Amino acid sequence: MEKISHYKSISELHHKSGFSPPKHPLISLMTCKELMSYSVGDGRFTGDFFMIALKKIKEGYLLYGKTKYDHANGSMVFVKPRQIIEASNVQFAEKGFLIFFHEDYLNGHLLYEQIKKYGYFEYEINEALHLSPSEESTIWELYYKIRAEYESEQDELTREIILSHINSILKYSERFYKRQFINRSNNISGTTVRKFNEVLAHYFENGLHERQGLPTVNYLAGELYLSTRYLSDVLKQETGKTALDHIHLYLIKEAKNQLLGTNNHVAGIAYDLGFESPSYFTRLFKKVVGCTPVQYKEQHKI
Numbered sequence: 001m002e003k004i005s006h007y008k009s010i011s012e013l014h015h016k017s018g019f020s021p022p023k024h025p026l027i028s029l030m031t032c033k034e035l036m037s038y039s040v041g042d043g044r045f046t047g048d049f050f051m052i053a054l055k056k057i058k059e060g061y062l063l064y065g066k067t068k069y070d071h072a073n074g075s076m077v078f079v080k081p082r083q084i085i086e087a088s089n090v091q092f093a094e095k096g097f098l099i100f101f102h103e104d105y106l107n108g109h110l111l112y113e114q115i116k117k118y119g120y121f122e123y124e125i126n127e128a129l130h131l132s133p134s135e136e137s138t139i140w141e142l143y144y145k146i147r148a149e150y151e152s153e154q155d156e157l158t159r160e161i162i163l164s165h166i167n168s169i170l171k172y173s174e175r176f177y178k179r180q181f182i183n184r185s186n187n188i189s190g191t192t193v194r195k196f197n198e199v200l201a202h203y204f205e206n207g208l209h210e211r212q213g214l215p216t217v218n219y220l221a222g223e224l225y226l227s228t229r230y231l232s233d234v235l236k237q238e239t240g241k242t243a244l245d246h247i248h249l250y251l252i253k254e255a256k257n258q259l260l261g262t263n264n265h266v267a268g269i270a271y272d273l274g275f276e277s278p279s280y281f282t283r284l285f286k287k288v289v290g291c292t293p294v295q296y297k298e299q300h301k302i
Helices: 010-017 111-117 133-151 158-183 192-205 208-212 217-223 228-239 243-261 266-273 278-289 293-299
Strands: 004-007 027-032 037-047 049-054 057-064 067-069 076-079 085-092 096-102
Touching: 004 010, 010 027, 010 037, 010 096, 027 133, 049 133, 096 133, 111 158, 133 158, 158 228, 192 208, 192 217, 192 228, 192 243, 217 228, 217 243, 228 243, 243 266, 243 278, 243 293, 266 278, 266 293, 278 293
Parallel strands: 004 037
Antiparallel strands: 027 096, 037 085, 049 076, 049 096, 057 067, 057 085
């Protein structure tokens, strides 16, 4: 099995990559130019820091999680601490940048909690953020503000200003991702909702619920070649409901059909659908429908 290095500090990462030492031990910025080749770290690695990277790769590859990011993809990616990364002989098609900031750099700051809300740190490389020219200009403007502060003499406000600009990048990225969900056709034919429901129906039609129990968001996302967080965010944008909400709605729809169309009792329906216990089925049914399965059946007697 290939060794995975772990870097506790950004300075250690710089040393292994052959870069100059960072100006600050907890944050590092690099502007990567066209035609120059970069390899980050020593093979596959993890670190106790976040990474924000921008631009298209011409050659080489960046591997994040289980997915390879190559020249066919762009444009902005976000990596969380202790996520496996591999960057080898990366050559940018255009100018790009890398920002590394250690999780300790956020201690005591509002961004420590806020960054947990940005779901795209859970996305895979193939779910990168594709920027329009005007959006890219906005991100570059913020990057240069961070760089100016990073290069200047440090004082008691330096960290606050840098983190405020990083947070602005993250907020704009959240906005741009929502635009991408709406406007960009993803690599799945048709809408995500339709494909999701097709996979869900296939799961039950092939009796997988009988062998594996209730379908999980992780399983469905894998069948659609999406990360679980990206899938839920896309569905939320399209329908206002998460992937788990859609699974529950499907189960309740099937349960209603059985309650009114068969003589099967509640426990039998629960086990038929893949629930581990009738009590869990009853709680979910009441949460979604507003009454118990028995009450629902009584209300709809002809």
